[in-house]
Amino acid sequence: MGNPFRGIHILNLDSKGRVAIPACHRADLGGTRLVATIAIDNRCLWLYPWRQWQALERQLLALSSLNRRSRRLQRLLIGHAQEGELDGQGRFLLSTPLRKYANLTKSVALVGVGAKFEIWDEEAWDVRRNVWMEEESLEDLAASPDLNDLQL
Numbered sequence: 001m002g003n004p005f006r007g008i009h010i011l012n013l014d015s016k017g018r019v020a021i022p023a024c025h026r027a028d029l030g031g032t033r034l035v036a037t038i039a040i041d042n043r044c045l046w047l048y049p050w051r052q053w054q055a056l057e058r059q060l061l062a063l064s065s066l067n068r069r070s071r072r073l074q075r076l077l078i079g080h081a082q083e084g085e086l087d088g089q090g091r092f093l094l095s096t097p098l099r100k101y102a103n104l105t106k107s108v109a110l111v112g113v114g115a116k117f118e119i120w121d122e123e124a125w126d127v128r129r130n131v132w133m134e135e136e137s138l139e140d141l142a143a144s145p146d147l148n149d150l151q152l
Contacts, residue, residue: 003028005112010122012106017099018091019108019119032086036094037077038101039118042128045094045102047110047117053081094119 009022021029033050048056060078063070082095094104102121109125111118120128 004114005117006114007112008125009110011108011110013094013099013104013108014091016093017096017104018087018093019110020089020091021086022110023090025112025117026086026090029086033083034086034092035081035083036092036098036119037081038098040073040076042118042120043102043124044121045098045104045119047092047119048115050083052115053083057081 005025005028011019011022013019029049030051031049035048035050035053036045037048039046057078060074063074065071065074080098080101082098084093086092099105102119103124104119104121107122109118109120109122111120111125
């Protein structure tokens with residue numbers, strides 16, 4: 001992967017359900033092939049460049065099929081995965097089931113979170129972000145034991 005994805009972009013889905021990846025991120029995708037799937041912790045989507053998805057999928061497939069939680073994770077992430085290519089205008093088509101899951105209609109927030117993007121309904125993003133900010137201050141989050149070494 002090139003640079004990590006960061007920042008928030010407010011975008012509109014077109015009438016076919018396509019989202020345009022901002023030009024500033026396209027070079028860092030490593031190609032035009034992407035995979036979208038559901039997020040497991042919120043009603044949004046995860047959008048991976050092909051190489052990052054392949055690495056995650058290998059890890060998921062290596063999980064024991066005898067473990068109930070592993071099977072559920074495989075069903076949810078791999079089962080909902082939708083592979084596609086950016087078109088000539090840098091747009092990615094999100095399937096109807098994925099758009100329905102994340103309640104995506106028109107205005108979406110594309111949030112860069114390192115190796116992937118999250119795609120949120122803009123209003124849902126605003127609400128969730130505000131809830132997170134009210135639940136814990138950034139200072140409280142940074143004080144978590146596993147984040148002690150961060151230099152903020």
